[in-house]
Amino acid sequence: MAMEVGFLGLGIMGKAMATNLLRNGFKVTVWNRTLSKCDELVEHGASIGETPAAVAKKCKCIIAMLSDPSAALSVVFDKDGVLEEICHGKGYIDMSTVDADTSLKISEAIISKGGHFLEAPVSGSKKPAEDGQLVILAAGEKALYEEAILAFNVLGKKSFFLGQVGNGAKMKLVVNMIMGSMMNAFSEGLVLAGNSGLDPHTLLDVLDLGAIANPMFKLKGPTMIQSSYSPAFPLKHQQKDMRLALALGDENAVSMPVAAAANEAFKKARSLGLGDLDFSAVHETVKDLHYPS
Numbered sequence: 197m198a199m200e201v202g203f204l205g206l207g208i209m210g211k212a213m214a215t216n217l218l219r220n221g222f223k224v225t226v227w228n229r230t231l232s233k234c235d236e237l238v239e240h241g242a243s244i245g246e247t248p249a250a251v252a253k254k255c256k257c258i259i260a261m262l263s264d265p266s267a268a269l270s271v272v273f274d275k276d277g278v279l280e281e282i283c284h285g286k287g288y289i290d291m292s293t294v295d296a297d298t299s300l301k302i303s304e305a306i307i308s309k310g311g312h313f314l315e316a317p318v319s320g321s322k323k324p325a326e327d328g329q330l331v332i333l334a335a336g337e338k339a340l341y342e343e344a345i346l347a348f349n350v351l352g353k354k355s356f357f358l359g360q361v362g363n364g365a366k367m368k369l370v371v372n373m374i375m376g377s378m379m380n381a382f383s384e385g386l387v388l389a390g391n392s393g394l395d396p397h398t399l400l401d402v403l404d405l406g407a408i409a410n411p412m413f414k415l416k417g418p419t420m421i422q423s424s425y426s427p428a429f430p431l432k433h434q435q436k437d438m439r440l441a442l443a444l445g446d447e448n449a450v451s452m453p454v455a456a457a458a459n460e461a462f463k464k465a466r467s468l469g470l471g472d473l474d475f476s477a478v479h480e481t482v483k484d485l486h487y488p489s
């Protein structure tokens with residue numbers, strides 16, 4: 197019998213992930229704050245739940261993929277939220293990128309109602325989500341992880357179980373902190389190459405053959421040179437991740453001047469109205485410094 201899952205949040209990632217589950221034989225009931233975004237999923241065979249509570253009532257396992265801590269908390273704790281219907285025997289898996297405290301609050305509430313909880317943020321963006329090639333960073337209840345592995349095998353190419361709640365969130369923030377800092381160094385390099393008379397395309401070729409070759413430079417470099425920033429990973433979410441990673445640094449007395457500078461650049465990009473574009477649009481802030489309008 198097909199496994200039935202609920203799916204809350206049909207943004208860039210949630211839409212791709214829920215579609216993948218449907219394609220692979222899962223029965224999926226979807227909910228999104230902007231309900232009209234459910235229509236496309238219905239065309240692929242999904243059912244609609246009118247509220248997070250309605251999805252939790254119907255499904256034994258509920259996955260969430262929401263923008264940030266406040267969205268993740270709201271969908272659980274607000275009126276018509278998951279908490280109203282979660283109960284013994286049901287599992288809640290939050291795959292959003294949030295901080296460990298948020299995840300712990302959600303975990304405690306779900307468990308207090310007899311439910312089971314797993315945090316499972318992901319590495320990988322829109323295309324890996326469409327192709328079922330995410331890297332899943334799960335933590336929480338091992339038994340739920342083992343039940344969810346069939347779904348994780350559809351969504352991702354590799355799943356890690358990292359122990360207690362909070363470890364998945366922390367691992368994800370560390371990874372995205374590194375990624376955000378790299379994106380800033382890359383942007384500066386592209387502008388430095390161009391402004392000093394080099395062809396940035398040749399820089400991409402040189403980078404790709406050396407020790408710092410990586411899929412992100414290869415994928416984003418050509419579109420950044422064209423100033424094209426169609427969102428795969430929205431910049432506002434990358435800045436949220438830098439902010440949460442810096443808070444984790446505060447808690448652990450880890451000095452992170454590089455990440456702090458990268459966060460400032462993402463904040464600047466947001467202030468320029470670039471928050472809904474891809475995070476590679478931080479490139480524009482470096483260009484802006486060199487070509488004041």
Ligand SMILES: NC(=O)C1=CN([C@@H]2O[C@H](COP(=O)(O)OP(=O)(O)OC[C@H]3O[C@@H](n4cnc5c(N)ncnc54)[C@H](OP(=O)(O)O)[C@@H]3O)[C@@H](O)[C@H]2O)C=CC1
Pocket residue numbers: 204205206207208209210228229230233261262263264266267270271291292293294318319320321322428429430433434
């Ligand atoms: N895009 C990427 O490459 C990756 C993103 N992530 C993480 O995954 C999560 C989702 O990202 P992504 O899909 O890109 O983001 P989107 O901005 O495309 O989607 C965000 C989703 O959250 C919902 N939402 C926002 N605020 C609320 C709220 N207050 N109550 C209920 N729902 C809300 C949105 O609903 P509505 O449609 O109504 O606005 C939408 O469904 C984020 O935590 C992000 O950091 C992780 C890995 C990769």
Ligand SMILES: O=CCCC(=O)O
Pocket residue numbers: 293318319320321372429
């Ligand atoms: O959180 C977003 C990560 C994007 C990526 O891993 O490419």
